[in-house]
Amino acid sequence: MISVLVDHIRRYVSLDEREVALLAEYIEVVDVKKKAFLLKEGEVCKANYFVIKGCCRSYFTTEKDTEHVHLFAIENWWITDYGSLERKTPSMYYIQTLEPCTLGVLNRDKQDELFAAIPQLERYFRCVLETALAAAHMRIKYIYSQTGHERYNHFSTLFPEFVQRIPQYMLASYLGFTPEFLSKIRAGKIS
Amino acid sequence: MISVLVDHIRRYVSLDEREVALLAEYIEVVDVKKKAFLLKEGEVCKANYFVIKGCCRSYFTTEKDTEHVHLFAIENWWITDYGSLERKTPSMYYIQTLEPCTLGVLNRDKQDELFAAIPQLERYFRCVLETALAAAHMRIKYIYSQTGHERYNHFSTLFPEFVQRIPQYMLASYLGFTPEFLSKIRAGKIS
DNA sequence: CGCGACGTTGATTTGCCTCAACGATTGTGG
DNA sequence: CCACAATCGTTGAGGCAAATCAACGTCGCG
Numbered sequence: 136m137i138s139v140l141v142d143h144i145r146r147y148v149s150l151d152e153r154e155v156a157l158l159a160e161y162i163e164v165v166d167v168k169k170k171a172f173l174l175k176e177g178e179v180c181k182a183n184y185f186v187i188k189g190c191c192r193s194y195f196t197t198e199k200d201t202e203h204v205h206l207f208a209i210e211n212w213w214i215t216d217y218g219s220l221e222r223k224t225p226s227m228y229y230i231q232t233l234e235p236c237t238l239g240v241l242n243r244d245k246q247d248e249l250f251a252a253i254p255q256l257e258r259y260f261r262c263v264l265e266t267a268l269a270a271a272h273m274r275i276k277y278i279y280s281q282t283g284h285e286r287y288n289h290f291s292t293l294f295p296e297f298v299q300r301i302p303q304y305m306l307a308s309y310l311g312f313t314p315e316f317l318s319k320i321r322a323g324k325i326s
Numbered sequence: 327m328i329s330v331l332v333d334h335i336r337r338y339v340s341l342d343e344r345e346v347a348l349l350a351e352y353i354e355v356v357d358v359k360k361k362a363f364l365l366k367e368g369e370v371c372k373a374n375y376f377v378i379k380g381c382c383r384s385y386f387t388t389e390k391d392t393e394h395v396h397l398f399a400i401e402n403w404w405i406t407d408y409g410s411l412e413r414k415t416p417s418m419y420y421i422q423t424l425e426p427c428t429l430g431v432l433n434r435d436k437q438d439e440l441f442a443a444i445p446q447l448e449r450y451f452r453c454v455l456e457t458a459l460a461a462a463h464m465r466i467k468y469i470y471s472q473t474g475h476e477r478y479n480h481f482s483t484l485f486p487e488f489v490q491r492i493p494q495y496m497l498a499s500y501l502g503f504t505p506e507f508l509s510k511i512r513a514g515k516i517s
Numbered sequence: 518c519g520c521g522a523c524g525t526t527g528a529t530t531t532g533c534c535t536c537a538a539c540g541a542t543t544g545t546g547g
Numbered sequence: 548c549c550a551c552a553a554t555c556g557t558t559g560a561g562g563c564a565a566a567t568c569a570a571c572g573t574c575g576c577g
Contacts (some may be wrong), residue, residue, distance in 0.1 A: 218460035269409035
């Protein structure tokens, strides 16, 4: 299963056989059941998680106990709280599996050693982060320039299979409105 | 002036004298007048810009010709469009100076060579990107969980000097509401 | 000086939320 | 394997935060 991750890394940098073996040694592959928590609010994030199979979400809550979905991660995405991971500060986020998952786990306390052994990984994660940052900026762009209705149309044409895969109330939260409103959009009751 | 950048890099990785000299060779330091464009919509972004002195913004426009401020960069921040820079695709953003600026310019076509010469820079930019990503995620968190009024209070207590430094209509745009609304908040006419 | 950019204020409109009530579906313990 | 609860989605009525539109004051600059 680690080969899925190796393939992903090789999209950005080259790895020889010795390095692949090292990776397999440092990255733990685990199966996790549905609705398990990889991180909870207040904890220090301990690892970066690569989704080999399944789907996760990151979310936070407000005083009023409303959940706000921050981002989703499906196959071939990394998910973590970089702020908490790097500064070892308590996180404001939850990270939770939405399906039974197979994950590649890179523990923070093994990370420096692994990067020293395979220096190309610095570049790989730089590329991963560039992509994630561009995605976050796109997200902000759409929040600022489109109505809820437009964001739903845009998202569901871009990722039709994803809309099937996750509960609607999480999609609504991710897009920045209420489940009731999403329901009305789908029923064609909005403009 | 390049010493400002060297100091910033040394917060994350170490550089010997030879490497500092190399940096000075690869990073061009330029003075740019107020309201100059470093990038325009439709262009491919050619460089990553480090703000040594001054202030820049990145923004985009919608069909209706309304500007939306995406982010600001002041001293010790890098600003670019990573999506456009790395994939060499046309950008959706403008990047513009708001004050007379001194900038460190890392041209994309020199970047690979520089990274090969000073491999620690891969790690440095990984750290810079982690910080930028955490900031973008915080931004999304506040957009989703706070009202406009709350975002203004939060921002102006966190960065009081910054509120003085930039036009109000840009701050309003950055915070996700209209200049009229900001004016009413400041006049105490909102709740 | 005069024009354009910027900020202010008030009246009106609207996108979306809140609340509440009710089907449908899922899942779990007896 | 069924019964019942909990979770999830739908629908409608009413309300509010913030947008839009329009008009006017002010400042800086060519």
